[in-house]
Amino acid sequence: MGFRKRNAGTLGQTRGFSIAATYAAITLVVAVTWLWSAMPKLTYKGVPVSILIDFSQDTIARDAYFAGHKKALHDRLKELGIKEKIKDFYRPQIRDEKELDRYIHQLLYKNTGYVGEAYFLNAQGQLELKPAINESFMHWFELAKKLNFASDYEIDHGAVVIITPDKQRIPYEFMSNLYSISELEKLVTILQNP
Numbered sequence: 001m002g003f004r005k006r007n008a009g010t011l012g013q014t015r016g017f018s019i020a021a022t023y024a025a026i027t028l029v030v031a032v033t034w035l036w037s038a039m040p041k042l043t044y045k046g047v048p049v050s051i052l053i054d055f056s057q058d059t060i061a062r063d064a065y066f067a068g069h070k071k072a073l074h075d076r077l078k079e080l081g082i083k084e085k086i087k088d089f090y091r092p093q094i095r096d097e098k099e100l101d102r103y104i105h106q107l108l109y110k111n112t113g114y115v116g117e118a119y120f121l122n123a124q125g126q127l128e129l130k131p132a133i134n135e136s137f138m139h140w141f142e143l144a145k146k147l148n149f150a151s152d153y154e155i156d157h158g159a160v161v162i163i164t165p166d167k168q169r170i171p172y173e174f175m176s177n178l179y180s181i182s183e184l185e186k187l188v189t190i191l192q193n194p
Contacts, residue, residue, distance in 0.1 A: 048086065159171060
């Protein structure tokens with residue numbers, strides 16, 4: 001009789017453990033499923049988790065980050081297309097390309113300490129465009145991007161340089177003389193209304 005009681009107690013404990021393990025497994029499956037489906041929307045310090053995973057897998061970017069080499073890190077993130085991926089993530093929420101660019105640079109500044117060449121840090125700790133990057137330039141640049149004449153820009157020794165989709169670097173002064181804002185607007189209109 002004593003053996004049966006002890007055996008029954010062991011069976012009850014085993015059964016209780018089995019039920020607890022089943023609940024834990026179900027909870028784990030639900031949590032992983034939720035995390036997997038939420039991953040494209042999750043951010044850490046404003047940076048999408050999926051992009052952080054890409055960053056963490058790149059040795060050059062990781063080494064530059066942990067060594068505090070801000071310029072090298074920024075250049076590597078640009079090579080990896082991280083800035084554009086973050087822009088794509090935020091574009092549905094921030095439709096103005098100028099504000100989107102500033103927001104992304106502010107986000108990168110907060111996470112890496114790097115101030116992009118086109119920006120300066122104001123007294124409130126906010127990034128602002130340098131005077132060379134004015135409203136007129138931003139309008140020209142947005143039009144040139146729509147027409148696939150430009151993909152990015154940089155400031156090189158105080159001069160704005162346009163980067164074409166095939167990675168050529170052309171001074172903005174030359175490009176804007178070649179394609180004025182009014183000419184770009186006409187071309188965009190033609191493309192939108194064939």
